[in-house]
Amino acid sequence: MKIRALCHGICVLFLCLVVFVPQAKAQESPPDPVLELMSQMSPEAKVGQLVLISFPGTDVGPTSDIGTLIRDYSVGGILVKPENGNFGDGLVSFTDVVSMTSQLQSIAWSTHQPVTLTMGNSATVPYRVTHVPLLISVEPTDFGAPPTAYITGTSALPTPLAIGATWNPELATSVGAVLAQELTALGFNMYLGPDLNVLYTPRPGDPADLGTAVFGGDPFWVGEMGTAYIRGLHEGSEGHLLVAPRHLPGLGSADRPLEEEVPTVQKPLEQLQQIELAPFFAASSALPGADQVADAR
Numbered sequence: 001m002k003i004r005a006l007c008h009g010i011c012v013l014f015l016c017l018v019v020f021v022p023q024a025k026a027q028e029s030p031p032d033p034v035l036e037l038m039s040q041m042s043p044e045a046k047v048g049q050l051v052l053i054s055f056p057g058t059d060v061g062p063t064s065d066i067g068t069l070i071r072d073y074s075v076g077g078i079l080v081k082p083e084n085g086n087f088g089d090g091l092v093s094f095t096d097v098v099s100m101t102s103q104l105q106s107i108a109w110s111t112h113q114p115v116t117l118t119m120g121n122s123a124t125v126p127y128r129v130t131h132v133p134l135l136i137s138v139e140p141t142d143f144g145a146p147p148t149a150y151i152t153g154t155s156a157l158p159t160p161l162a163i164g165a166t167w168n169p170e171l172a173t174s175v176g177a178v179l180a181q182e183l184t185a186l187g188f189n190m191y192l193g194p195d196l197n198v199l200y201t202p203r204p205g206d207p208a209d210l211g212t213a214v215f216g217g218d219p220f221w222v223g224e225m226g227t228a229y230i231r232g233l234h235e236g237s238e239g240h241l242l243v244a245p246r247h248l249p250g251l252g253s254a255d256r257p258l259e260e261e262v263p264t265v266q267k268p269l270e271q272l273q274q275i276e277l278a279p280f281f282a283a284s285s286a287l288p289g290a291d292q293v294a295d296a297r
Contacts, residue, residue, distance in 0.1 A: 037132070048074030052137065056084050060103045062110075070107045070134065077135035077190070078104060082142045087150045094153040094186065101136050101187025108134035133189065135242070140193035141213055146179075154182050160194060160225075164215035169228035172215075176232025180241050190242040191233060196226045196279035198252040208257050217252075219275050223282030227292040230283060234291040244296035245283055250276030 038046065053075060055066040062071065069075045080086045080100075087097070138147040140160075148154035155178055163172050176194075183191060199214045215225040226245065233243050247258065249272055254263035265276065273281075283294040 045074040049076035049132070051075050052077030052079055052135065054079040054081055054084055055086070058086060058088055058100070060100050060107075062107055066104070067107050070104065071111050074111060076132070077137060079137050079139070079192070080147070080188070081139065082145075082147060082150045087147075090150075091152050092150060094151055097151055097186045104136060105134050105187070108132070135190045136188050137190035137192050137242075137244075138183065138188050140191075140195055140246075144211065144213075148179070148182055151186070155179075159212035160215045160229075161212040163229070164221065164225050167221070169224050172225045172228035173232035173235070176229040177236030178232075180233040180236030184237045184240050189240060190244065192244050192246060194226055194229050194233075194245055195247060195251075196222060196245045196283065197247060197250050198222050198275050198279060200252050200275050207260075208251070208254050208263065210251060214252065219278035223279040226279050227282050230294055231291040242295040245280065245294050248277075248280055250280075252276060 041049075053066075053069065055069075055078070059066075061067055066078070070078075086100070140146060142150075146157065148157070157175055157179060163175055180191070194215075195210075195213050197210055197214050198219050199210055199217045200219075202217065203209045215222045215229075230243050230245070233241055249265060251258060251263065251265075253265050253267060253276065255266065256263045265272065267276070283292070286293045
């Protein structure tokens with residue numbers, strides 16, 4: 001079952017379940033596997049599933065700090081960042097990244113015990129939830145480059161600004177699909193992007209300038225290119241990649257870089273709705289589950 005099939009209606013960090021569902025009797029309504037699993041989780045485990053953390057270095061063994069957090073505290077999400085040295089000091093091989101993500105998932109696998117589900121008062125056990133996978137996420141850029149730029153054997157992809165300059169949503173979909181294919185092959189299942197910021201007023205040289213990390217300066221077209229890119233991410237991953245666009249409510253008019261401190265946008269709500277928020281509205285305008293709709297907003 002695709003991860004996205006369970007991703008709507010409850011918090012996204014409770015949604016990634018691998019469920020095996022044998023055929024049920026026609027007269028019985030199958031239980032909601034997410035609610036069933038949550039009802040059997042401890043409060044500590046529920047809190048852990050809401051946590052997304054980063055970690056330093058490349059040690060992801062069972063006795064490492066990150067391994068301990070996953071195993072003993074049920075941490076449900078990991079953010080992998082080249083800035084933190086997670087890819088070593090330079091280029092890392094494709095197989096090394098797959099080994100890292102596999103080790104992390106293996107620790108999470110050993111943490112969650114199988115749970116059996118029943119149908120009402122029936123004595124049969126037709127459902128079995130075997131695992132709550134770890135969310136392993138990456139961001140669109142790190143040190144100004146996409147995470148795949150640090151991994152050998154991956155594709156060199158155009159920047160969002162270059163994509164936006166084509167005015168071609170189909171190209172945005174194609175680029176998103178290629179990125180998603182490679183991310184899922186590497187073991188990532190969550191993408192904290194694309195960035196839906198609107199660079200309404202260019203500020204070259206300003207510390208808060210977003211450079212090439214934006215699709216453009218027109219709210220409508222940022223929404224068009226952004227949703228097309230999201231469609232490509234979902235299609236390329238065959239529904240196995242969660243997409244969470246950034247940076248609500250938008251950094252196009254922020255007064256300082258996000259890396260320094262929390263920025264502010266000095267605009268009234270009406271202007272925010274017309275400019276900064278417009279692409280986020282576009283990414284949530286269709287029904288949940290549609291390819292162009294974000295999984296987290």
